Structure formats: C-alpha cells, structure tokens
Amino acid sequence: MSRPRVGVAVLTMGTRPVELRALLDSVAKQREPATRIVVVGNGSPLPQLPDGVIGVELPENLGVSGGRNVAMEKLREYGDVDILVDLDDDGLLIEADVITRVADLYEADPKLGIVSFRIADETGFTQRRHVPRLRADDPMRGGEVTTFLGGGHALSMPMLAETGGWPDAFFFTHEETDLAWRALDAGWTIRYEPDLVLQHPRTSPARHAEYYRMTARNRVWLARRNLPAPLVPLYLGTWILLTVARTRSMTGLRAWFGGFAEGVRTACGTRRPMRWSTVRRMTALGRPPVI
Structure with missing residues (x-):
C-alpha cells in the first residue's frame, strides 16, 4: 500500500486541560506530522486548542465507545486518514517517531488491523494489567496478540469500516476486546509493539x-x-x-x-x-x- 496517512483522536471530559495541552504539544513535535488531529469534548466544553486541531463538543457524555465513534466519523469526513491513533488525554508521546513507526508498520502489512502501544509511567514502568496477554511478566515482549490497550493504540480505518467501529452501548470497559474479536474474525492482525510508548500516570487498581x-x-x-x-x-x-x-x-x-x-x-x-x-x-x- 502507499504511505498510510495517520490521524490522531483524543477524548476529554474537560478535567485535564494542562495534560491535554501537553499531549497535543507532543503530537505536534512528531517528525512525521499527523494528517488530522481531532479532540472530542465528551459532554464538556473544550479549552483553547492549538491551531489546526479540530474540536468537537458533545452535549452529553457518550462514554469511551460513543466518543471514539464520533472522532472516527469526524476523521472519516475528511477522507484523508488511513490510520487512526487514539490517545488518552493525560498521556504523553515521549518519542518524536511514534507516527513514523505506526505508518511503517501499516505500510509493511496491509492486513494489520490494530497496533497496541505500551503504557508506561514516568519511570518507564509498565503495570502487568497493561500488557495485552496472559503471560505479562515481560512487558517488552511484542508480537501478535488478541486484544489491545485503550489508552494508546492505532486502528486501520478500512478495518473499522469492515467491523463497524466501537460498540456504542458499552460506554466503557471491554469495548477494546469487542472490537478486537470482531477484527480477528474478519482476518485482521493485532500487534503489541512495546517500543511505541504512551507515557501515562500510574493508576490505582481500586475500583468503584x-x-x-x-x-x-x-x-x-x-x-x-x-x-x-x-x-x-x-x-x-x-x-x-x-x-x-x-x-x-x-x-x-x-x-x-x-x-x-x-x-x-x-x-x-x-x-x-x-x-x-x-x-x-x-x-x-x-x-x-x-x-
């Protein structure tokens, strides 16, 4: 395939304006620029965005699935994005070659559907629950997997068109696995690439x-x-x-x-x-x- 064009999508609920700006700055510093960048305010107003960043404000919170579908459709409207990269609004791209590496992977494999980034804190530590395989003792072991991480990943737009995108009704939790299983069943490949890092604060396993x-x-x-x-x-x-x-x-x-x-x-x-x-x-x- 020709050189894939990469778009970036970020969901925010308006509670992390400083972190969001830092993330967008890290996207802007990529050596190979994103074709489009869209930020979706999921039931919240958006802060001032950098020039060229597309903002979408939703009147209500549609959850992770619904908000990401809105971002996906917004990028699809422009017709110039082949690969969609989703990033958490409190994450950070610490290397300037992430978009280049993503484009290289998809250029080499037309049936590559999903690429899962490695989630690491500011010390480089990756929690076991952030490794998308059962044997999670070595977060640096990449390769084919059966699911992916929601915080940082890349998705083939042709794959999304075939699988139907995110399951809106899920709102949050297990939406990645639902999409991954449908992608695998349609013959697409999922890869975990630990060298693609999204720096993200370490989170507590405590749940509500x-x-x-x-x-x-x-x-x-x-x-x-x-x-x-x-x-x-x-x-x-x-x-x-x-x-x-x-x-x-x-x-x-x-x-x-x-x-x-x-x-x-x-x-x-x-x-x-x-x-x-x-x-x-x-x-x-x-x-x-x-x-």
Missing part, C-alpha cells in the same frame, strides 16, 4: 461500584455478541470464578453480580458469533476465548 457493574454487564454482552454458543457458559463461568477469587470488596461483588444479571436480561446488540477458525487462531496466540 459503577466500574464493577459495567465490567460485568459488558462481559456478558461481549460473550453473547461474539462467542459460539458452547463457549458462552464456559467464558462467563470462568470469569465468575475469577471475580469471586480476586474481589475483596463485598460492595464490589454485589455490584458485579448486579451488572452480570443486567447483561443477561438486556439487549446486547447484533449477535455475530466468531468462526471456530478464529477460536483456534486465538488459542494458538495464547489466549483462547474462555478467559
């Missing part, structure tokens, strides 16, 4: 009740939407056991099981179970879709 509820609801939706019927109870049963074993908060557990029940009884969107060949491919990559 709403997080537990949304996590459980969306995990049920994820299975109902994407898995072959025999795998749905296996996947959900595995996560029930893991959640009970890992969660120390009774409030969190009650919220989780409330969300699980909500996921069972509410509409999950269109069901398109993945092919068994995709299940085998995911298993070969080290993460069968039962965990």
